[in-house]
Amino acid sequence: MGPWLSPDELEFVRRKVPMVYVDVVPVRTDERGEVESIGLLLGAQDEGISRFLVSGRVLFHETIREAISRHIEKDLGPMSLPQLPQTVVPFTVAEYFPTPGAEMFDERHHAVSLCYIVPVLGECDPAADTLDVNWFSPGELRTPELQAEMMPSHARILRQVLAYLGLL
Template sequence: MGPWLSPEDLEFVRRKVPMVYVDVVPIRTDEVGRVESIGLLLEAQNDGISRALVTGRVLYHESIREAIARHLEKDLGPMSLPQLPPSIAPFTVAEYFPTPGADKFDERQHAVSLCYIVPMLGECDPAADTLEVTWFTPGEVRTPELQAEMSESHAQILRQALGHMGCA
């Protein structure tokens, strides 16, 4: 893994090329694989407190699998015990554009995010900038009130994940 870009270099690159990200929907399942709960982060952002998925950049020389594991550990702690799938094919791909009015708007950059659903077996505790990790039933995360606490892009990814898991 190479070193992080300086803030100036990162800003320059963001203006020139799409950045690669991973978005992860942490889940807990029962003994036969049915989804019991979905973990959402509570984070303080510049515009207030919001719910979010686990997300972050893929670093230079870092595999997708390593990026998923790193971001899960960073946000959910080292004892979260994620069960990464044998195949790292995403359930969907999200795109973000710095263009005002774009379907998925991110003022910072053009980004492509590979989206995953990852079962968690261990204890998930808030880490890094996460204030809290809360587990919701599939019914609870479908409510407009809870989705309003998320960015529209993360709410859309969550809805797609619910459909992919047969919870829609």
């Protein structure tokens, strides 16, 4: 068996074992390394069009660094030129639960997500299921209107990013 699970196998495992994910917040920085803008993906979800973060599973036999790189390339394109962190220590860890009403809700499964802030230097060309990549200033991201366009769990991670970076 290869590193991928069949859809039935994945569904079975999701109901029995927490899955490991990465959530990546792409940023553009100035010459001093200060965050100027944060990238959000725009895409079609089951609930309609929404904004979300680069996100996805860590595969069997895949390092965290490889997972971060793969998901950035999948969602932002091969020319995004991410500046991966020296270490794989996340800025926070998010936990998703399949329990309605949970602060971080994902009906599919219990998932543990390692969250990273990754500067990107190149051109972002949306790929896969992504319709567009939009860059927002920290001020724009603090608005309830923009956060309402996001998946609630990703809006929560975004608020944690802003607090972590001292941008609240």
